[in-house]
Amino acid sequence: MTQEASDNGAICLDLLREIDRDRYLACLLSPADKRPAIAALYAFSAELARIRDLVREPLPGEIRLQYWRDLLDGKGHGSTEANPVAAGLLAAIERYRLPLAPLQAMVEARLFDLYDDPIETRGMLEGYAGETASALIQLTGLVLDPADAARHAETAGHAGIAQTTAGLILLMPLHRRRGQLYLPLQLLSAVGLDREAFLAGEDRQRIGAAIEAFAGLGREHLEKARRAGRPSPSLAPAFLTATLAAPVLDRAARAGADGLDRDLRPSQLRRQWRMLRFLMLRRL
Incomplete structure:
Protein backbone atom coordinates (compact mmCIF):
# COMPACT_ATOMS: atom_id res chain seq x y z
CA MET A 1 0.00 0.00 0.00
CA PRO A 102 -22.67 -0.43 -9.92
CA LEU A 103 -20.83 2.72 -8.84
CA GLN A 104 -22.37 4.66 -11.71
CA ALA A 105 -25.81 3.24 -10.86
CA MET A 106 -25.31 4.36 -7.26
CA VAL A 107 -24.82 7.93 -8.45
CA GLU A 108 -27.94 7.77 -10.62
CA ALA A 109 -30.03 6.31 -7.79
CA ARG A 110 -29.22 9.30 -5.58
CA LEU A 111 -30.84 11.65 -8.08
CA PHE A 112 -34.14 10.53 -6.57
CA ASP A 113 -33.15 12.02 -3.19
CA LEU A 114 -32.97 15.53 -4.64
CA TYR A 115 -36.67 15.68 -5.43
CA ASP A 116 -39.86 15.01 -3.50
CA ASP A 117 -41.37 12.50 -5.91
CA PRO A 118 -42.86 9.51 -4.07
CA ILE A 119 -41.85 5.90 -4.51
CA GLU A 120 -44.78 4.30 -6.28
CA THR A 121 -44.30 0.59 -5.67
CA ARG A 122 -42.45 -1.91 -3.57
CA GLY A 123 -40.41 -2.83 -6.63
CA MET A 124 -39.19 0.76 -6.98
CA LEU A 125 -38.05 0.77 -3.36
CA GLU A 126 -36.24 -2.53 -3.80
CA GLY A 127 -34.54 -1.18 -6.92
CA TYR A 128 -33.39 1.96 -5.08
CA ALA A 129 -32.04 -0.15 -2.22
CA GLY A 130 -30.39 -2.56 -4.61
CA GLU A 131 -28.46 0.23 -6.32
CA THR A 132 -27.36 1.83 -3.05
CA ALA A 133 -26.98 -0.32 0.08
CA SER A 134 -26.96 -3.72 -1.64
CA ALA A 135 -24.41 -2.57 -4.20
CA LEU A 136 -22.20 -1.16 -1.46
CA ILE A 137 -22.20 -4.50 0.37
CA GLN A 138 -21.30 -6.32 -2.84
CA LEU A 139 -18.52 -3.88 -3.74
CA THR A 140 -17.07 -4.13 -0.23
CA GLY A 141 -17.22 -7.88 -0.60
CA LEU A 142 -15.19 -7.68 -3.80
CA VAL A 143 -12.48 -5.90 -1.85
CA LEU A 144 -12.55 -8.44 0.98
CA ASP A 145 -13.01 -11.75 -0.83
CA PRO A 146 -14.00 -11.63 -4.52
CA ALA A 147 -14.77 -15.34 -4.86
CA ASP A 148 -16.96 -15.46 -1.79
CA ALA A 149 -18.65 -12.18 -2.70
CA ALA A 150 -19.91 -13.73 -5.91
CA ARG A 151 -21.36 -16.68 -4.00
CA HIS A 152 -23.21 -14.40 -1.58
CA ALA A 153 -24.70 -11.89 -4.00
CA GLU A 154 -28.23 -12.94 -3.02
CA THR A 155 -27.47 -12.45 0.68
CA ALA A 156 -26.06 -9.00 -0.07
CA GLY A 157 -29.08 -8.05 -2.16
CA HIS A 158 -31.65 -8.88 0.51
CA ALA A 159 -29.49 -7.52 3.36
CA GLY A 160 -29.15 -4.20 1.56
CA ILE A 161 -32.91 -3.87 1.15
CA ALA A 162 -33.44 -4.61 4.84
CA GLN A 163 -30.74 -2.07 5.74
CA THR A 164 -32.26 0.58 3.49
CA THR A 165 -35.73 0.04 4.96
CA ALA A 166 -34.36 0.43 8.48
CA GLY A 167 -32.42 3.54 7.48
CA LEU A 168 -35.47 5.15 5.92
CA ILE A 169 -37.45 4.43 9.07
CA LEU A 170 -34.83 6.24 11.12
CA LEU A 171 -35.00 9.20 8.72
CA MET A 172 -38.80 9.42 8.64
CA PRO A 173 -38.98 12.46 10.98
CA LEU A 174 -36.51 14.38 8.78
CA HIS A 175 -38.13 13.27 5.53
CA ARG A 176 -41.57 14.26 6.80
CA ARG A 177 -40.36 17.79 7.62
CA ARG A 178 -39.03 18.07 4.07
CA GLY A 179 -42.16 16.66 2.49
CA GLN A 180 -40.31 13.57 1.29
CA LEU A 181 -41.89 10.13 1.32
CA TYR A 182 -40.06 6.84 0.87
CA LEU A 183 -42.85 4.48 1.92
CA PRO A 184 -44.28 3.10 -1.34
CA LEU A 185 -47.67 4.54 -2.30
CA GLN A 186 -48.69 0.95 -3.02
CA LEU A 187 -48.22 0.16 0.67
CA LEU A 188 -50.03 3.31 1.83
CA SER A 189 -52.98 2.56 -0.41
CA ALA A 190 -53.29 -0.90 1.13
CA VAL A 191 -53.98 0.66 4.56
CA GLY A 192 -56.23 3.45 3.24
CA LEU A 193 -53.75 6.32 3.11
CA ASP A 194 -52.27 8.59 0.47
CA ARG A 195 -49.13 10.73 0.48
CA GLU A 196 -50.77 13.81 1.95
CA ALA A 197 -52.52 11.91 4.74
CA PHE A 198 -49.32 10.17 5.78
CA LEU A 199 -47.29 13.39 5.85
CA ALA A 200 -50.05 15.16 7.79
CA GLY A 201 -49.57 12.60 10.56
CA GLU A 202 -53.11 12.78 11.92
CA ASP A 203 -54.55 9.32 11.21
CA ARG A 204 -52.35 7.57 13.74
CA GLN A 205 -53.98 4.17 13.42
CA ARG A 206 -53.50 3.90 9.66
CA ILE A 207 -50.06 5.51 9.82
CA GLY A 208 -49.07 2.96 12.44
CA ALA A 209 -50.29 0.17 10.16
CA ALA A 210 -48.29 1.61 7.26
CA ILE A 211 -45.08 1.82 9.29
CA GLU A 212 -45.61 -1.69 10.62
CA ALA A 213 -46.06 -2.96 7.06
CA PHE A 214 -42.96 -1.09 5.92
CA ALA A 215 -40.96 -2.63 8.75
CA GLY A 216 -42.43 -5.98 7.75
CA LEU A 217 -41.06 -5.53 4.24
CA GLY A 218 -37.60 -5.01 5.70
CA ARG A 219 -37.96 -8.03 7.98
CA GLU A 220 -39.05 -10.15 5.03
CA HIS A 221 -35.84 -9.32 3.16
CA LEU A 222 -33.77 -9.83 6.30
CA GLU A 223 -35.17 -13.33 6.63
CA LYS A 224 -34.42 -14.01 2.96
CA ALA A 225 -30.85 -12.84 3.54
CA ARG A 226 -30.53 -15.24 6.45
CA ARG A 227 -31.87 -18.14 4.41
CA ALA A 228 -29.51 -17.31 1.54
CA GLY A 229 -26.56 -18.30 3.71
CA ARG A 230 -24.05 -16.90 6.15
CA PRO A 231 -21.06 -15.14 4.68
CA SER A 232 -17.63 -16.56 5.37
CA PRO A 233 -15.45 -14.94 8.06
CA SER A 234 -13.43 -13.19 5.35
CA LEU A 235 -16.57 -11.62 3.86
CA ALA A 236 -18.38 -10.86 7.12
CA PRO A 237 -17.10 -7.25 7.53
CA ALA A 238 -19.06 -6.28 4.40
CA PHE A 239 -22.30 -7.02 6.28
CA LEU A 240 -21.49 -5.27 9.55
CA THR A 241 -23.80 -2.28 9.13
CA ALA A 242 -26.57 -4.44 7.67
CA THR A 243 -26.72 -6.35 10.94
CA LEU A 244 -27.96 -3.14 12.60
CA ALA A 245 -31.24 -3.30 10.66
CA ALA A 246 -33.02 -5.94 12.76
CA PRO A 247 -33.45 -3.98 16.02
CA VAL A 248 -34.66 -0.90 14.13
CA LEU A 249 -37.23 -2.91 12.20
CA ASP A 250 -38.43 -4.58 15.39
CA ARG A 251 -38.71 -1.25 17.22
CA ALA A 252 -40.59 0.32 14.32
CA ALA A 253 -43.11 -2.53 14.23
CA ARG A 254 -43.80 -1.95 17.93
CA ALA A 255 -43.75 1.87 17.80
CA GLY A 256 -46.23 2.27 14.95
CA ALA A 257 -47.13 5.91 14.35
CA ASP A 258 -44.77 7.02 17.11
CA GLY A 259 -41.99 6.27 14.63
CA LEU A 260 -42.83 9.56 12.95
CA ASP A 261 -41.55 11.45 15.96
CA ARG A 262 -39.27 9.11 17.94
CA ASP A 263 -35.64 8.18 17.48
CA LEU A 264 -35.70 4.41 17.10
CA ARG A 265 -31.94 3.97 16.81
CA PRO A 266 -30.35 1.76 19.50
CA SER A 267 -27.55 3.29 21.54
CA GLN A 268 -24.03 3.48 20.15
CA LEU A 269 -22.87 0.85 22.63
CA ARG A 270 -25.60 -1.58 21.56
CA ARG A 271 -24.75 -1.04 17.89
CA GLN A 272 -21.07 -1.67 18.52
CA TRP A 273 -21.86 -4.84 20.44
CA ARG A 274 -24.15 -6.07 17.66
CA MET A 275 -21.42 -5.64 15.07
CA LEU A 276 -18.89 -7.48 17.23
CA ARG A 277 -21.42 -10.26 17.84
CA PHE A 278 -22.02 -10.57 14.11
CA LEU A 279 -18.32 -11.13 13.46
CA MET A 280 -18.48 -14.08 15.85
CA LEU A 281 -21.81 -15.60 14.78
CA ARG A 282 -22.32 -14.14 11.27
CA ARG A 283 -26.09 -14.03 11.72
CA LEU A 284 -27.87 -10.90 10.48
Missing part, protein backbone atom coordinates in the same frame (compact mmCIF):
# COMPACT_ATOMS: atom_id res chain seq x y z
CA THR A 2 1.40 3.41 -0.96
CA GLN A 3 1.66 6.28 1.50
CA GLU A 4 -0.80 8.24 -0.64
CA ALA A 5 -3.39 5.46 -0.39
CA SER A 6 -2.86 5.29 3.36
CA ASP A 7 -3.28 9.06 3.71
CA ASN A 8 -6.44 9.11 1.61
CA GLY A 9 -7.80 6.20 3.62
CA ALA A 10 -7.18 8.09 6.84
CA ILE A 11 -9.00 11.16 5.51
CA CYS A 12 -11.94 9.01 4.40
CA LEU A 13 -12.05 7.47 7.87
CA ASP A 14 -12.09 10.92 9.46
CA LEU A 15 -15.02 11.88 7.22
CA LEU A 16 -16.91 8.74 8.15
CA ARG A 17 -16.30 9.36 11.84
CA GLU A 18 -18.09 12.68 11.43
CA ILE A 19 -21.01 11.73 9.18
CA ASP A 20 -21.46 7.93 9.31
CA ARG A 21 -20.26 6.56 12.62
CA ASP A 22 -21.56 3.03 12.01
CA ARG A 23 -19.60 2.60 8.78
CA TYR A 24 -16.59 4.19 10.46
CA LEU A 25 -16.72 1.46 13.11
CA ALA A 26 -17.27 -1.15 10.41
CA CYS A 27 -14.04 0.02 8.77
CA LEU A 28 -12.15 -0.33 12.03
CA LEU A 29 -13.42 -3.91 12.30
CA SER A 30 -12.25 -4.72 8.76
CA PRO A 31 -8.77 -6.05 7.84
CA ALA A 32 -6.22 -3.25 8.07
CA ASP A 33 -4.82 -3.82 4.58
CA LYS A 34 -8.31 -3.53 3.03
CA ARG A 35 -9.38 -0.60 5.19
CA PRO A 36 -8.36 2.30 2.89
CA ALA A 37 -10.37 0.88 -0.03
CA ILE A 38 -13.40 0.11 2.13
CA ALA A 39 -13.23 3.56 3.73
CA ALA A 40 -13.12 5.14 0.26
CA LEU A 41 -16.19 3.18 -0.87
CA TYR A 42 -18.09 4.10 2.27
CA ALA A 43 -17.03 7.76 2.08
CA PHE A 44 -18.13 7.89 -1.57
CA SER A 45 -21.53 6.48 -0.60
CA ALA A 46 -21.81 8.89 2.33
CA GLU A 47 -20.98 11.87 0.12
CA LEU A 48 -23.77 10.88 -2.29
CA ALA A 49 -26.25 10.27 0.52
CA ARG A 50 -25.74 13.67 2.14
CA ILE A 51 -26.06 15.82 -0.97
CA ARG A 52 -29.70 16.62 -0.17
CA ASP A 53 -28.55 17.86 3.26
CA LEU A 54 -26.07 20.27 1.68
CA VAL A 55 -28.20 21.94 -0.98
CA ARG A 56 -31.44 23.89 -0.96
CA GLU A 57 -32.43 23.27 -4.56
CA PRO A 58 -32.10 20.21 -6.82
CA LEU A 59 -29.85 21.89 -9.41
CA PRO A 60 -26.79 22.30 -7.13
CA GLY A 61 -27.32 18.69 -6.09
CA GLU A 62 -27.34 17.57 -9.69
CA ILE A 63 -24.07 19.43 -10.24
CA ARG A 64 -22.51 17.52 -7.35
CA LEU A 65 -23.74 14.24 -8.81
CA GLN A 66 -22.31 15.22 -12.19
CA TYR A 67 -18.88 15.55 -10.60
CA TRP A 68 -19.02 11.88 -9.60
CA ARG A 69 -20.41 10.83 -12.99
CA ASP A 70 -17.52 12.55 -14.73
CA LEU A 71 -14.99 11.04 -12.33
CA LEU A 72 -16.23 7.51 -12.99
CA ASP A 73 -16.35 8.21 -16.74
CA GLY A 74 -12.69 9.24 -16.68
CA LYS A 75 -13.49 12.91 -17.22
CA GLY A 76 -12.63 14.26 -13.78
CA HIS A 77 -12.37 18.02 -13.29
CA GLY A 78 -8.99 19.31 -12.19
CA SER A 79 -6.65 17.32 -9.97
CA THR A 80 -8.25 14.23 -8.47
CA GLU A 81 -5.64 14.33 -5.71
CA ALA A 82 -7.33 17.45 -4.37
CA ASN A 83 -10.30 15.30 -3.36
CA PRO A 84 -9.11 12.42 -1.12
CA VAL A 85 -12.44 10.58 -1.44
CA ALA A 86 -12.26 10.68 -5.23
CA ALA A 87 -8.58 9.67 -5.23
CA GLY A 88 -9.25 6.88 -2.75
CA LEU A 89 -12.17 5.61 -4.80
CA LEU A 90 -10.18 5.52 -8.03
CA ALA A 91 -7.32 3.75 -6.26
CA ALA A 92 -9.73 1.14 -4.89
CA ILE A 93 -11.26 0.61 -8.33
CA GLU A 94 -7.83 0.06 -9.86
CA ARG A 95 -6.36 -2.13 -7.12
CA TYR A 96 -9.37 -4.42 -6.71
CA ARG A 97 -10.67 -4.22 -10.29
CA LEU A 98 -14.05 -3.01 -9.10
CA PRO A 99 -16.75 -2.77 -11.77
CA LEU A 100 -17.79 0.75 -12.69
CA ALA A 101 -21.42 -0.03 -13.51
Whole structure:
Protein backbone atom coordinates (compact mmCIF):
# COMPACT_ATOMS: atom_id res chain seq x y z
CA MET A 1 0.00 0.00 0.00
CA THR A 2 1.40 3.41 -0.96
CA GLN A 3 1.66 6.28 1.50
CA GLU A 4 -0.80 8.24 -0.64
CA ALA A 5 -3.39 5.46 -0.39
CA SER A 6 -2.86 5.29 3.36
CA ASP A 7 -3.28 9.06 3.71
CA ASN A 8 -6.44 9.11 1.61
CA GLY A 9 -7.80 6.20 3.62
CA ALA A 10 -7.18 8.09 6.84
CA ILE A 11 -9.00 11.16 5.51
CA CYS A 12 -11.94 9.01 4.40
CA LEU A 13 -12.05 7.47 7.87
CA ASP A 14 -12.09 10.92 9.46
CA LEU A 15 -15.02 11.88 7.22
CA LEU A 16 -16.91 8.74 8.15
CA ARG A 17 -16.30 9.36 11.84
CA GLU A 18 -18.09 12.68 11.43
CA ILE A 19 -21.01 11.73 9.18
CA ASP A 20 -21.46 7.93 9.31
CA ARG A 21 -20.26 6.56 12.62
CA ASP A 22 -21.56 3.03 12.01
CA ARG A 23 -19.60 2.60 8.78
CA TYR A 24 -16.59 4.19 10.46
CA LEU A 25 -16.72 1.46 13.11
CA ALA A 26 -17.27 -1.15 10.41
CA CYS A 27 -14.04 0.02 8.77
CA LEU A 28 -12.15 -0.33 12.03
CA LEU A 29 -13.42 -3.91 12.30
CA SER A 30 -12.25 -4.72 8.76
CA PRO A 31 -8.77 -6.05 7.84
CA ALA A 32 -6.22 -3.25 8.07
CA ASP A 33 -4.82 -3.82 4.58
CA LYS A 34 -8.31 -3.53 3.03
CA ARG A 35 -9.38 -0.60 5.19
CA PRO A 36 -8.36 2.30 2.89
CA ALA A 37 -10.37 0.88 -0.03
CA ILE A 38 -13.40 0.11 2.13
CA ALA A 39 -13.23 3.56 3.73
CA ALA A 40 -13.12 5.14 0.26
CA LEU A 41 -16.19 3.18 -0.87
CA TYR A 42 -18.09 4.10 2.27
CA ALA A 43 -17.03 7.76 2.08
CA PHE A 44 -18.13 7.89 -1.57
CA SER A 45 -21.53 6.48 -0.60
CA ALA A 46 -21.81 8.89 2.33
CA GLU A 47 -20.98 11.87 0.12
CA LEU A 48 -23.77 10.88 -2.29
CA ALA A 49 -26.25 10.27 0.52
CA ARG A 50 -25.74 13.67 2.14
CA ILE A 51 -26.06 15.82 -0.97
CA ARG A 52 -29.70 16.62 -0.17
CA ASP A 53 -28.55 17.86 3.26
CA LEU A 54 -26.07 20.27 1.68
CA VAL A 55 -28.20 21.94 -0.98
CA ARG A 56 -31.44 23.89 -0.96
CA GLU A 57 -32.43 23.27 -4.56
CA PRO A 58 -32.10 20.21 -6.82
CA LEU A 59 -29.85 21.89 -9.41
CA PRO A 60 -26.79 22.30 -7.13
CA GLY A 61 -27.32 18.69 -6.09
CA GLU A 62 -27.34 17.57 -9.69
CA ILE A 63 -24.07 19.43 -10.24
CA ARG A 64 -22.51 17.52 -7.35
CA LEU A 65 -23.74 14.24 -8.81
CA GLN A 66 -22.31 15.22 -12.19
CA TYR A 67 -18.88 15.55 -10.60
CA TRP A 68 -19.02 11.88 -9.60
CA ARG A 69 -20.41 10.83 -12.99
CA ASP A 70 -17.52 12.55 -14.73
CA LEU A 71 -14.99 11.04 -12.33
CA LEU A 72 -16.23 7.51 -12.99
CA ASP A 73 -16.35 8.21 -16.74
CA GLY A 74 -12.69 9.24 -16.68
CA LYS A 75 -13.49 12.91 -17.22
CA GLY A 76 -12.63 14.26 -13.78
CA HIS A 77 -12.37 18.02 -13.29
CA GLY A 78 -8.99 19.31 -12.19
CA SER A 79 -6.65 17.32 -9.97
CA THR A 80 -8.25 14.23 -8.47
CA GLU A 81 -5.64 14.33 -5.71
CA ALA A 82 -7.33 17.45 -4.37
CA ASN A 83 -10.30 15.30 -3.36
CA PRO A 84 -9.11 12.42 -1.12
CA VAL A 85 -12.44 10.58 -1.44
CA ALA A 86 -12.26 10.68 -5.23
CA ALA A 87 -8.58 9.67 -5.23
CA GLY A 88 -9.25 6.88 -2.75
CA LEU A 89 -12.17 5.61 -4.80
CA LEU A 90 -10.18 5.52 -8.03
CA ALA A 91 -7.32 3.75 -6.26
CA ALA A 92 -9.73 1.14 -4.89
CA ILE A 93 -11.26 0.61 -8.33
CA GLU A 94 -7.83 0.06 -9.86
CA ARG A 95 -6.36 -2.13 -7.12
CA TYR A 96 -9.37 -4.42 -6.71
CA ARG A 97 -10.67 -4.22 -10.29
CA LEU A 98 -14.05 -3.01 -9.10
CA PRO A 99 -16.75 -2.77 -11.77
CA LEU A 100 -17.79 0.75 -12.69
CA ALA A 101 -21.42 -0.03 -13.51
CA PRO A 102 -22.67 -0.43 -9.92
CA LEU A 103 -20.83 2.72 -8.84
CA GLN A 104 -22.37 4.66 -11.71
CA ALA A 105 -25.81 3.24 -10.86
CA MET A 106 -25.31 4.36 -7.26
CA VAL A 107 -24.82 7.93 -8.45
CA GLU A 108 -27.94 7.77 -10.62
CA ALA A 109 -30.03 6.31 -7.79
CA ARG A 110 -29.22 9.30 -5.58
CA LEU A 111 -30.84 11.65 -8.08
CA PHE A 112 -34.14 10.53 -6.57
CA ASP A 113 -33.15 12.02 -3.19
CA LEU A 114 -32.97 15.53 -4.64
CA TYR A 115 -36.67 15.68 -5.43
CA ASP A 116 -39.86 15.01 -3.50
CA ASP A 117 -41.37 12.50 -5.91
CA PRO A 118 -42.86 9.51 -4.07
CA ILE A 119 -41.85 5.90 -4.51
CA GLU A 120 -44.78 4.30 -6.28
CA THR A 121 -44.30 0.59 -5.67
CA ARG A 122 -42.45 -1.91 -3.57
CA GLY A 123 -40.41 -2.83 -6.63
CA MET A 124 -39.19 0.76 -6.98
CA LEU A 125 -38.05 0.77 -3.36
CA GLU A 126 -36.24 -2.53 -3.80
CA GLY A 127 -34.54 -1.18 -6.92
CA TYR A 128 -33.39 1.96 -5.08
CA ALA A 129 -32.04 -0.15 -2.22
CA GLY A 130 -30.39 -2.56 -4.61
CA GLU A 131 -28.46 0.23 -6.32
CA THR A 132 -27.36 1.83 -3.05
CA ALA A 133 -26.98 -0.32 0.08
CA SER A 134 -26.96 -3.72 -1.64
CA ALA A 135 -24.41 -2.57 -4.20
CA LEU A 136 -22.20 -1.16 -1.46
CA ILE A 137 -22.20 -4.50 0.37
CA GLN A 138 -21.30 -6.32 -2.84
CA LEU A 139 -18.52 -3.88 -3.74
CA THR A 140 -17.07 -4.13 -0.23
CA GLY A 141 -17.22 -7.88 -0.60
CA LEU A 142 -15.19 -7.68 -3.80
CA VAL A 143 -12.48 -5.90 -1.85
CA LEU A 144 -12.55 -8.44 0.98
CA ASP A 145 -13.01 -11.75 -0.83
CA PRO A 146 -14.00 -11.63 -4.52
CA ALA A 147 -14.77 -15.34 -4.86
CA ASP A 148 -16.96 -15.46 -1.79
CA ALA A 149 -18.65 -12.18 -2.70
CA ALA A 150 -19.91 -13.73 -5.91
CA ARG A 151 -21.36 -16.68 -4.00
CA HIS A 152 -23.21 -14.40 -1.58
CA ALA A 153 -24.70 -11.89 -4.00
CA GLU A 154 -28.23 -12.94 -3.02
CA THR A 155 -27.47 -12.45 0.68
CA ALA A 156 -26.06 -9.00 -0.07
CA GLY A 157 -29.08 -8.05 -2.16
CA HIS A 158 -31.65 -8.88 0.51
CA ALA A 159 -29.49 -7.52 3.36
CA GLY A 160 -29.15 -4.20 1.56
CA ILE A 161 -32.91 -3.87 1.15
CA ALA A 162 -33.44 -4.61 4.84
CA GLN A 163 -30.74 -2.07 5.74
CA THR A 164 -32.26 0.58 3.49
CA THR A 165 -35.73 0.04 4.96
CA ALA A 166 -34.36 0.43 8.48
CA GLY A 167 -32.42 3.54 7.48
CA LEU A 168 -35.47 5.15 5.92
CA ILE A 169 -37.45 4.43 9.07
CA LEU A 170 -34.83 6.24 11.12
CA LEU A 171 -35.00 9.20 8.72
CA MET A 172 -38.80 9.42 8.64
CA PRO A 173 -38.98 12.46 10.98
CA LEU A 174 -36.51 14.38 8.78
CA HIS A 175 -38.13 13.27 5.53
CA ARG A 176 -41.57 14.26 6.80
CA ARG A 177 -40.36 17.79 7.62
CA ARG A 178 -39.03 18.07 4.07
CA GLY A 179 -42.16 16.66 2.49
CA GLN A 180 -40.31 13.57 1.29
CA LEU A 181 -41.89 10.13 1.32
CA TYR A 182 -40.06 6.84 0.87
CA LEU A 183 -42.85 4.48 1.92
CA PRO A 184 -44.28 3.10 -1.34
CA LEU A 185 -47.67 4.54 -2.30
CA GLN A 186 -48.69 0.95 -3.02
CA LEU A 187 -48.22 0.16 0.67
CA LEU A 188 -50.03 3.31 1.83
CA SER A 189 -52.98 2.56 -0.41
CA ALA A 190 -53.29 -0.90 1.13
CA VAL A 191 -53.98 0.66 4.56
CA GLY A 192 -56.23 3.45 3.24
CA LEU A 193 -53.75 6.32 3.11
CA ASP A 194 -52.27 8.59 0.47
CA ARG A 195 -49.13 10.73 0.48
CA GLU A 196 -50.77 13.81 1.95
CA ALA A 197 -52.52 11.91 4.74
CA PHE A 198 -49.32 10.17 5.78
CA LEU A 199 -47.29 13.39 5.85
CA ALA A 200 -50.05 15.16 7.79
CA GLY A 201 -49.57 12.60 10.56
CA GLU A 202 -53.11 12.78 11.92
CA ASP A 203 -54.55 9.32 11.21
CA ARG A 204 -52.35 7.57 13.74
CA GLN A 205 -53.98 4.17 13.42
CA ARG A 206 -53.50 3.90 9.66
CA ILE A 207 -50.06 5.51 9.82
CA GLY A 208 -49.07 2.96 12.44
CA ALA A 209 -50.29 0.17 10.16
CA ALA A 210 -48.29 1.61 7.26
CA ILE A 211 -45.08 1.82 9.29
CA GLU A 212 -45.61 -1.69 10.62
CA ALA A 213 -46.06 -2.96 7.06
CA PHE A 214 -42.96 -1.09 5.92
CA ALA A 215 -40.96 -2.63 8.75
CA GLY A 216 -42.43 -5.98 7.75
CA LEU A 217 -41.06 -5.53 4.24
CA GLY A 218 -37.60 -5.01 5.70
CA ARG A 219 -37.96 -8.03 7.98
CA GLU A 220 -39.05 -10.15 5.03
CA HIS A 221 -35.84 -9.32 3.16
CA LEU A 222 -33.77 -9.83 6.30
CA GLU A 223 -35.17 -13.33 6.63
CA LYS A 224 -34.42 -14.01 2.96
CA ALA A 225 -30.85 -12.84 3.54
CA ARG A 226 -30.53 -15.24 6.45
CA ARG A 227 -31.87 -18.14 4.41
CA ALA A 228 -29.51 -17.31 1.54
CA GLY A 229 -26.56 -18.30 3.71
CA ARG A 230 -24.05 -16.90 6.15
CA PRO A 231 -21.06 -15.14 4.68
CA SER A 232 -17.63 -16.56 5.37
CA PRO A 233 -15.45 -14.94 8.06
CA SER A 234 -13.43 -13.19 5.35
CA LEU A 235 -16.57 -11.62 3.86
CA ALA A 236 -18.38 -10.86 7.12
CA PRO A 237 -17.10 -7.25 7.53
CA ALA A 238 -19.06 -6.28 4.40
CA PHE A 239 -22.30 -7.02 6.28
CA LEU A 240 -21.49 -5.27 9.55
CA THR A 241 -23.80 -2.28 9.13
CA ALA A 242 -26.57 -4.44 7.67
CA THR A 243 -26.72 -6.35 10.94
CA LEU A 244 -27.96 -3.14 12.60
CA ALA A 245 -31.24 -3.30 10.66
CA ALA A 246 -33.02 -5.94 12.76
CA PRO A 247 -33.45 -3.98 16.02
CA VAL A 248 -34.66 -0.90 14.13
CA LEU A 249 -37.23 -2.91 12.20
CA ASP A 250 -38.43 -4.58 15.39
CA ARG A 251 -38.71 -1.25 17.22
CA ALA A 252 -40.59 0.32 14.32
CA ALA A 253 -43.11 -2.53 14.23
CA ARG A 254 -43.80 -1.95 17.93
CA ALA A 255 -43.75 1.87 17.80
CA GLY A 256 -46.23 2.27 14.95
CA ALA A 257 -47.13 5.91 14.35
CA ASP A 258 -44.77 7.02 17.11
CA GLY A 259 -41.99 6.27 14.63
CA LEU A 260 -42.83 9.56 12.95
CA ASP A 261 -41.55 11.45 15.96
CA ARG A 262 -39.27 9.11 17.94
CA ASP A 263 -35.64 8.18 17.48
CA LEU A 264 -35.70 4.41 17.10
CA ARG A 265 -31.94 3.97 16.81
CA PRO A 266 -30.35 1.76 19.50
CA SER A 267 -27.55 3.29 21.54
CA GLN A 268 -24.03 3.48 20.15
CA LEU A 269 -22.87 0.85 22.63
CA ARG A 270 -25.60 -1.58 21.56
CA ARG A 271 -24.75 -1.04 17.89
CA GLN A 272 -21.07 -1.67 18.52
CA TRP A 273 -21.86 -4.84 20.44
CA ARG A 274 -24.15 -6.07 17.66
CA MET A 275 -21.42 -5.64 15.07
CA LEU A 276 -18.89 -7.48 17.23
CA ARG A 277 -21.42 -10.26 17.84
CA PHE A 278 -22.02 -10.57 14.11
CA LEU A 279 -18.32 -11.13 13.46
CA MET A 280 -18.48 -14.08 15.85
CA LEU A 281 -21.81 -15.60 14.78
CA ARG A 282 -22.32 -14.14 11.27
CA ARG A 283 -26.09 -14.03 11.72
CA LEU A 284 -27.87 -10.90 10.48
